[in-house]
Amino acid sequence: AQSVTQLDSQVPVFEEAPVELRCNYSSSVSVYLFWYVQYPNQGLQLLLKYLSGSTLVKSINGFEAEFNKSQTSFHLRKPSVHISDTAEYFCAVSDSNTGNQFYFGTGTSLTVIP
Amino acid sequence: EAGVAQSPRYKIIEKRQSVAFWCNPISGHATLYWYQQILGQGPKLLIQFQNNGVVDDSQLPKDRFSAERLKGVDSTLKIQPAKLEDSAVYLCASSLVPYEAFFGQGTRLTVV
Numbered sequence: 568a569q570s571v572t573q574l575d576s577q578v579p580v581f582e583e584a585p586v587e588l589r590c591n592y593s594s595s596v597s598v599y600l601f602w603y604v605q606y607p608n609q610g611l612q613l614l615l616k617y618l619s620g621s622t623l624v625k626s627i628n629g630f631e632a633e634f635n636k637s638q639t640s641f642h643l644r645k646p647s648v649h650i651s652d653t654a655e656y657f658c659a660v661s662d663s664n665t666g667n668q669f670y671f672g673t674g675t676s677l678t679v680i681p
Numbered sequence: 682e683a684g685v686a687q688s689p690r691y692k693i694i695e696k697r698q699s700v701a702f703w704c705n706p707i708s709g710h711a712t713l714y715w716y717q718q719i720l721g722q723g724p725k726l727l728i729q730f731q732n733n734g735v736v737d738d739s740q741l742p743k744d745r746f747s748a749e750r751l752k753g754v755d756s757t758l759k760i761q762p763a764k765l766e767d768s769a770v771y772l773c774a775s776s777l778v779p780y781e782a783f784f785g786q787g788t789r790l791t792v793v
Contacts, residue, residue, distance in 0.1 A: 599780050610772060610784035618780060657723055667712065667779045668737065671723030
């Protein structure tokens with residue numbers, strides 16, 4: 568069975584500082600990994616995904632995540648955060664055995680402090 | 682391109698009442714999902730449709746929850762009777778290709 572662990576429920580960080588949001592997963596088969604962002608009172612938006620190929624994937628707004636199979640991790644990083652990055656971030660996993668379903672972690676609340 | 686539409690955005694009901702949520706997926710998307718997001722938790726899949734057929738409803742509490750997708754387009758999710766623990770945000774998502782789901786804004790249900 569799939570499971571996703573987000574180790575930090577809340578992460579406060581000062582504006583322009585770097586941030587890392589941690590995500591670990593458990594799966595016995597090849598997986599596909601995702602980061603979604605949820606702004607207040609809005610739905611989930613896909614931030615980035617790993618399906619195959621390069622283990623480092625990037626988003627258009629400066630976030631990146633690296634798939635590490637040996638560590639079963641998919642941590643999200645940004646070298647310099649902005650106030651507008653304040654949101655809830657969810658890591659999710661899927662694989663072909665689960666019919667394209669997504670299994671989500673419990674989320675990390677990122678608060679950027681001016 | 683229009684996104685996934687959900688209504689209502691908010692609903693407050695008393696326990697034991699019934700409630701229904703509506704979802705209009707992105708045009709042409711064959712796969713539709715309903716997720717339940719309880720405060721402080723990640724979304725949990727309730728049911729997945731492929732066109733108008735059910736792919737997986739193993740986590741749907743079938744004694745009180747029901748869902749349908751008529752003609753493979755719009756979908757409704759119903760709860761009858763509601764319990765306090767059903768208070769959550771109900772998210773609808775749709776996808777055209779695997780591993781690329783688009784989510785609606787959700788319906789926030791409060792059961793009092």
